[in-house]
Amino acid sequence: MNLNELYQEVILDHGRKPRNFRLLPMATHTAEGHNPLCGDQIHLMLSVRNGTIEEATFDGCGCAISTASASLMTEAIKGQKVEDAEVLFRQFQEAIVANGDTEPLGVLECLIGVKEYPTRVKCATLAWHALRAALESEEKSATISTETGEVIPHA
Amino acid sequence: MTALLDALRDQFPVLDQTVHGKRLVYLDNAATVQRPLPVLHAMDTFYRESNANVHRGVHLLSQRATDQFEAARVTISRFINARFSHEIIFTKGCTEAINLVAHSWGGANLRPGDEVLLSHGEHHANIVPWQLIAERTGAVIRPIPLHDSGELDLEALRAMLSDRVKLVGVKHVCNALGTIHPIEEIVRMAKSVGALVLVDGAQSLANVDVDVQALGVDFYSMSGHKAYGPMGVGALYGREELLNAMPPYQGGGDMIRTVSFEKTTFNDLPNKFEPGTPNVAGVIGLAAALDWVAGLDSASIKAHKQSLLDHATEELNRIEGVKIIGTAAQKAPVVSFVTDFAHPHDLGTIFDQHGVAIRAGHHCCMPLMKRFGVPGTARASFAVYNTNQDIIVLIEALRAAREIFA
Numbered sequence A: 001m002n003l004n005e006l007y008q009e010v011i012l013d014h015g016r017k018p019r020n021f022r023l024l025p026m027a028t029h030t031a032e033g034h035n036p037l038c039g040d041q042i043h044l045m046l047s048v049r050n051g052t053i054e055e056a057t058f059d060g061c062g063c064a065i066s067t068a069s070a071s072l073m074t075e076a077i078k079g080q081k082v083e084d085a086e087v088l089f090r091q092f093q094e095a096i097v098a099n100g101d102t103e104p105l106g107v108l109e110c111l112i113g114v115k116e117y118p119t120r121v122k123c124a125t126l127a128w129h130a131l132r133a134a135l136e137s138e139e140k141s142a143t144i145s146t147e148t149g150e151v152i153p154h155a
Numbered sequence B: 001m002t003a004l005l006d007a008l009r010d011q012f013p014v015l016d017q018t019v020h021g022k023r024l025v026y027l028d029n030a031a032t033v034q035r036p037l038p039v040l041h042a043m044d045t046f047y048r049e050s051n052a053n054v055h056r057g058v059h060l061l062s063q064r065a066t067d068q069f070e071a072a073r074v075t076i077s078r079f080i081n082a083r084f085s086h087e088i089i090f091t092k093g094c095t096e097a098i099n100l101v102a103h104s105w106g107g108a109n110l111r112p113g114d115e116v117l118l119s120h121g122e123h124h125a126n127i128v129p130w131q132l133i134a135e136r137t138g139a140v141i142r143p144i145p146l147h148d149s150g151e152l153d154l155e156a157l158r159a160m161l162s163d164r165v166k167l168v169g170v171k172h173v174c175n176a177l178g179t180i181h182p183i184e185e186i187v188r189m190a191k192s193v194g195a196l197v198l199v200d201g202a203q204s205l206a207n208v209d210v211d212v213q214a215l216g217v218d219f220y221s222m223s224g225h226k227a228y229g230p231m232g233v234g235a236l237y238g239r240e241e242l243l244n245a246m247p248p249y250q251g252g253g254d255m256i257r258t259v260s261f262e263k264t265t266f267n268d269l270p271n272k273f274e275p276g277t278p279n280v281a282g283v284i285g286l287a288a289a290l291d292w293v294a295g296l297d298s299a300s301i302k303a304h305k306q307s308l309l310d311h312a313t314e315e316l317n318r319i320e321g322v323k324i325i326g327t328a329a330q331k332a333p334v335v336s337f338v339t340d341f342a343h344p345h346d347l348g349t350i351f352d353q354h355g356v357a358i359r360a361g362h363h364c365c366m367p368l369m370k371r372f373g374v375p376g377t378a379r380a381s382f383a384v385y386n387t388n389q390d391i392i393v394l395i396e397a398l399r400a401a402r403e404i405f406a
């Protein structure tokens, strides 16, 4: 694995010009994802109606990997049923830790290369953990940390 | 210098390796420095020849271990010119030393409305213990502003001083930016309102001369692993009369004189603050490290580190899109920078592939990062064994990152 495989054009592009990078005033679900080790922060906003994720946006600041991952994720889940997004979360999570073959993930495959860089896996999964936290939390907003992975609902 | 440097590098076996197929260029010295052979040897010899618990055996090995342990205390007290060796309390690191002061001194002396002034650039280790104690005592923590250079705003400090201020806490050498703060002057100012001064000296022993009496500090916290010594050991210097008046921080064996269920009486300094079995090999290793540092030709080492800092600063300033954070006149060999093309974390990964170890992130100084409006920085920090060639490799790696991102 060399650096060009980690920093593929898709990742560089989404890192530089993240899609869906804006506030979502109509959000029904939000989550704050923190990586306390490097200070990366992602604020994920979803608008869910009748079981469908109609809008998904984010802001915050992070490295190329975490920004690209959030950008690609919001594109992938927009218009999806909540259950399908949850399945995608699990497939992504499996792919990034697995050694063998896993479900094909389409454009998201470009992120799987980070598994060769153990210190960076958390960058790629930050937005995804925020997604799960946002969907699972009973509250409107939730916070997750890469160091606990636990959902802490806001009071 | 070259011959001297080669001989020096030979003392650090860990440097002699490749990572990702490249020569290791270790520039993460502000996080922890490497240990020279005499330190490894001292610890190994202790375990091979003298290992026994201290202060409690009547047998020969215990006596030997106790003698070496107490000799190490003398070494450290001389290194920083403390008046008495019992003003040195061994801890597991700088963090524990600060917690000791905050909980013991702060817990006993801070009252509602009292103020603790901390520089805006403090390490979390010199913020969070005070927050914990402020919550309990009702004391108030106020940050002392910094100039854009990373230097402390002394005028602002002067304006903040009042008789409510009970303690001023500042680091001697900034781990994140390299700034060396003017401790003597800060002490003079604090004394004018009767406030104590705690200096976080985590980065000091390897980088600046420390004379606690000349500086006039009340507390000075130290870290072994940043001074060519082992991890898991550090020390607190405290003025004798302050330490004597402070209640114990933790209870246990060795820190007592007599124990009964009705009443326990405490031991004298330094044992009062050292309950339980200490990190004896670590303490012996730390003393060996300080002996090793003291044996170096300090003038040429200083010149060498200054030239590394100047060289790195000059080369980084030459690359378009690179901004150095921290431009104080007095700096330890630390360069912290951000770029307009890559996040520090991405730089860290790319550098690693070139064999270059740096730190990327907030360096446990989140308020400082916020002050400079950056999420984090990439930080290269140098030790005696680094060379100009190391800086050339660092710059090549940075140019490669620019290639990828720009």
Ligand SMILES: Cc1ncc(COP(=O)(O)O)c(C=O)c1O
Pocket: B030, B031, B092, B093, B094, B095, B096, B123, B125, B126, B171, B173, B174, B175, B200, B202, B203, B222, B223, B224, B225, B234, B364
């Ligand atoms: C300025 C400063 N203070 C405190 C600490 C914590 O020291 P230790 O690791 O010895 O607990 C560090 C180390 O990161 C530091 O750089």
